[in-house]
Amino acid sequence: MAETFLFNIAERVLEKLVHLSVQEIRLAFNVKTELETLEDTMSNIKAVLLDAERQQHHNEKLHLCMWKLRDIFYDAEDVIDDFKCEALRKQDAINHPDINNLKVRVLGSCCLPLSFSLKLSHKVKDINRRLGELATEWNSFALSQCNDSRHVFPRETISFVDSSDVIGRDEDKKNIISMLMKPSEDRNVPVIPIVAIGGLGKTTLAQLVYNDDRVNSLFPLKIWICVSEEFDLSRLLKLIIQSVNPEVICDDLTLEALQARLRSLLNDKKFLLVLDDVWNENQAKWVELRNLLRSTDGFLSSKIIVTTRSLNVASIMSSIPPYILKGLSLEDCLTLFIKWAFNDGNERHYPNLLRIGEEIVKKCKGVPLAVRTLGSLLFQKTDESDWIYIRENEIWRLQQNENDILPVLKLSYNHLPSHLQRCLAFLSLYKKDEIYYSDKVIRLWMANGLLEYPNQNQEWEDVGKRYLNELLSRCLIQKEKDFCLYFTFTMHDLVHDLALDVSQKECKIVNPETKMVDEHVRHLLLCDEKLVEVPCVLGEMKNVKTVVIQDASKESKTIHESLINLCVSNFKYLRALELRDSPLRALPNSIGTLKHLRDLDLAKCEGIHELPRSFYKLRSLQSLNLGGTGLKQLPDSVQRLIEIRHLEITVKAKRLKEIQAGCWTSLQYLKLHSCSKLECLPDGMQYLKSLRTLVLVGCARLVFLPRSLKFLSKLENLKITSCRRINLKMEPEEKEDDLQLSLKTFSLFRLDTLRDLPRLLLQGSSSTLQQIEITWCQQLSFLPAWLLNLTSLQELRIGGCKNLSALPEGIGRLTNLRQLTTVGCPVEQKIQTK
Numbered sequence: 001m002a003e004t005f006l007f008n009i010a011e012r013v014l015e016k017l018v019h020l021s022v023q024e025i026r027l028a029f030n031v032k033t034e035l036e037t038l039e040d041t042m043s044n045i046k047a048v049l050l051d052a053e054r055q056q057h058h059n060e061k062l063h064l065c066m067w068k069l070r071d072i073f074y075d076a077e078d079v080i081d082d083f084k085c086e087a088l089r090k091q092d093a094i095n096h097p098d099i100n101n102l103k104v105r106v107l108g109s110c111c112l113p114l115s116f117s118l119k120l121s122h123k124v125k126d127i128n129r130r131l132g133e134l135a136t137e138w139n140s141f142a143l144s145q146c147n148d149s150r151h152v153f154p155r156e157t158i159s160f161v162d163s164s165d166v167i168g169r170d171e172d173k174k175n176i177i178s179m180l181m182k183p184s185e186d187r188n189v190p191v192i193p194i195v196a197i198g199g200l201g202k203t204t205l206a207q208l209v210y211n212d213d214r215v216n217s218l219f220p221l222k223i224w225i226c227v228s229e230e231f232d233l234s235r236l237l238k239l240i241i242q243s244v245n246p247e248v249i250c251d252d253l254t255l256e257a258l259q260a261r262l263r264s265l266l267n268d269k270k271f272l273l274v275l276d277d278v279w280n281e282n283q284a285k286w287v288e289l290r291n292l293l294r295s296t297d298g299f300l301s302s303k304i305i306v307t308t309r310s311l312n313v314a315s316i317m318s319s320i321p322p323y324i325l326k327g328l329s330l331e332d333c334l335t336l337f338i339k340w341a342f343n344d345g346n347e348r349h350y351p352n353l354l355r356i357g358e359e360i361v362k363k364c365k366g367v368p369l370a371v372r373t374l375g376s377l378l379f380q381k382t383d384e385s386d387w388i389y390i391r392e393n394e395i396w397r398l399q400q401n402e403n404d405i406l407p408v409l410k411l412s413y414n415h416l417p418s419h420l421q422r423c424l425a426f427l428s429l430y431k432k433d434e435i436y437y438s439d440k441v442i443r444l445w446m447a448n449g450l451l452e453y454p455n456q457n458q459e460w461e462d463v464g465k466r467y468l469n470e471l472l473s474r475c476l477i478q479k480e481k482d483f484c485l486y487f488t489f490t491m492h493d494l495v496h497d498l499a500l501d502v503s504q505k506e507c508k509i510v511n512p513e514t515k516m517v518d519e520h521v522r523h524l525l526l527c528d529e530k531l532v533e534v535p536c537v538l539g540e541m542k543n544v545k546t547v548v549i550q551d552a553s554k555e556s557k558t559i560h561e562s563l564i565n566l567c568v569s570n571f572k573y574l575r576a577l578e579l580r581d582s583p584l585r586a587l588p589n590s591i592g593t594l595k596h597l598r599d600l601d602l603a604k605c606e607g608i609h610e611l612p613r614s615f616y617k618l619r620s621l622q623s624l625n626l627g628g629t630g631l632k633q634l635p636d637s638v639q640r641l642i643e644i645r646h647l648e649i650t651v652k653a654k655r656l657k658e659i660q661a662g663c664w665t666s667l668q669y670l671k672l673h674s675c676s677k678l679e680c681l682p683d684g685m686q687y688l689k690s691l692r693t694l695v696l697v698g699c700a701r702l703v704f705l706p707r708s709l710k711f712l713s714k715l716e717n718l719k720i721t722s723c724r725r726i727n728l729k730m731e732p733e734e735k736e737d738d739l740q741l742s743l744k745t746f747s748l749f750r751l752d753t754l755r756d757l758p759r760l761l762l763q764g765s766s767s768t769l770q771q772i773e774i775t776w777c778q779q780l781s782f783l784p785a786w787l788l789n790l791t792s793l794q795e796l797r798i799g800g801c802k803n804l805s806a807l808p809e810g811i812g813r814l815t816n817l818r819q820l821t822t823v824g825c826p827v828e829q830k831i832q833t834k
Helices: 006-020 029-047 049-058 060-095 099-107 114-139 170-181 202-210 213-218 233-244 255-266 283-294 311-317 330-341 351-362 368-377 384-392 405-414 418-429 438-447 460-473 493-502 534-538 557-570 589-593 613-617 707-711 759-763 785-789
Strands: 191-195 221-226 271-278 303-308 478-482 487-490 507-510 523-526 546-549 576-578 599-601 623-626 646-649 669-673 693-697 717-721 745-749 771-775 795-799 819-823
Touching: 006 029, 006 049, 006 060, 006 418, 029 049, 029 060, 029 114, 049 060, 060 114, 170 191, 170 202, 170 213, 170 303, 191 202, 191 311, 202 271, 202 303, 221 233, 233 255, 233 283, 255 283, 283 311, 303 311, 311 460, 330 351, 330 368, 351 368, 351 384, 368 405, 405 493, 418 438, 418 460, 418 493, 418 507, 418 523, 438 460, 438 487, 438 599, 438 623, 546 557, 557 589, 589 613, 707 759, 759 785
Parallel strands: 191 303, 221 271, 271 303, 507 523, 523 546, 546 576, 576 599, 599 623, 623 646, 646 669, 669 693, 693 717, 717 745, 745 771, 771 795, 795 819
Antiparallel strands: 478 487
């Protein structure tokens, strides 16, 4: 049954209501009163939503009521965003006055237009009315308040395993036993963490090790504890004591008595303790147990094995790198599948089923519990249609028992805080085997309001990075490559199945097999190569907030035009629109009606040579990708986008128009890509006070950087690639020696004429600069002596600089330098992490 994410939606809407109250908008009294009523009602509903989310799976009426609430909450969010859009319109009118808005200039920000107030008042009243109509039904469920403390339902595991049932784990078993046999080097806790997603076989591996004869001889005392739920010291001590001596009755013992009993049982004993299925990320709780174990005389020669789904848990409990358990090979998976799908030896009678079985096994992507689940579903079934049904269906659509793969994986989902549940589900919008880009995912989350408001000195992008790091630490996504400014990651097919399961009626992939789409779906991926039937499939949908077009044929411009017109006419509250690689030659002028649009991706739309006159009306845009377009010049309308935070530009002009004071004040990221005729950066760069990242790629005629960059005190990342004429010499002048800049990374690639580094910027960042990378800059013959002033430098990587023959004398004095690498240079050195 699908999740509604209602608690998180309510959180975000209430946050917007609170922040709306401090904006410079003096609301008409009737609107303000209705908004206060809405805030009170939603606060009361939110207080019991967690209880409702837990009960909905056993109460169909409650579940349906929550779907109705979801739609009302989304409508409330849209109405609140209308206030923000109107505030932006007024601000734009004041910044860019003309004779037609003289009245707006005179009134300033004192009030909202009467017509707007009346319209919004009617909308808020209607939402309050709908909530009132649901009140009787909602109150009948007698829901109670509870904290947002995610938990794992109690599970039990045992130490025994029949080794003949385990396939493909001999090498892992050997590795763990080898780690157990190594003597402890100091008083650090000898903990070996085994980490992987649910269903990969962590417990099975621990059981194999626990029952091995070598381990039996090495550890006279062995203790198996399934932690699972709460990491409570008293509970764990009782479990350990009863495992050592089942005859001890300790239910009524105090904590003091328990720890005394534990020491008496473990003193002078060398033991192996397995803590299976640990979720606790509270370091203090682990330290309490560790210190009690450490106080026993035999502790230093003992060992602890921990199984967990969380890298955070592993880092809290152990000082050694975790053992990351990998999936089984296809051959081992097939062997395991045959073991569960057939009686011994029967498989040889069904060669056709074996061929289908091999395709089924490939869907499991090395996860043994998934193999076992699907094998069990087919046990003693010899009709090919049953096997074809399993092969052709997504795993999340198949009926499963409590200990099958998806229920086990869903424990990880249930343990996530509500904001991460919703963000994980959003990743189901993309197809399996997708390579995700961290920066793009964060911008889509931002566009759809999935991120909580940042704390002081934080940006929205920082919140998004924290969310991704939390998902990484829980093994729900896997990092592929780190590119400094962003990273790529993947999601295991089974985690993608889980995301699909919980995101029903939120995200939908539309392809040639799609017959219809639920009208309540909010996010669409259109990946039909023909796209001919898509407008018909989408029908009368009105609530869509994200549209991504992927893998669409470029043959029919007409079809793409019909799609963009559909988006503009139907999806008035659209937040994100990705049209990259589209054959469109122009955007319709009506696109200006999408006043809520926050993310617009037009990358590689080579046919677009200009933007429509109405483009300035997209005042809510936070991210605009014009990289790879055919734009002749960046129009003034783009400078009027006062909310813009991420901007990528390709233009054919020699110069960009001057950046005016007050424009792009929120801009965090600016990339100029393949501006092949551009000779200099625009005047007015000093006004980009919020800029944190500047990327210049393929600007072949660019010859210098403006000194105005010294005013960008928040600039953290500067990357310049394939700008073949650029000269970076920038020496400090008088009164510039004490600049306090913030550069952290500085990257140069294929700068054919580069001879000098920008001392003004780098030395001005001496206390912050951590990484310098210089690659294929073949005219660079030396590194300046002032490089030794960069006292915070941690990494210096140089490659392919064939004229660089020496490093500055005394470079060893850079005490924070952890890695120095030179490759393909006359001088080749490599210093690994200190």
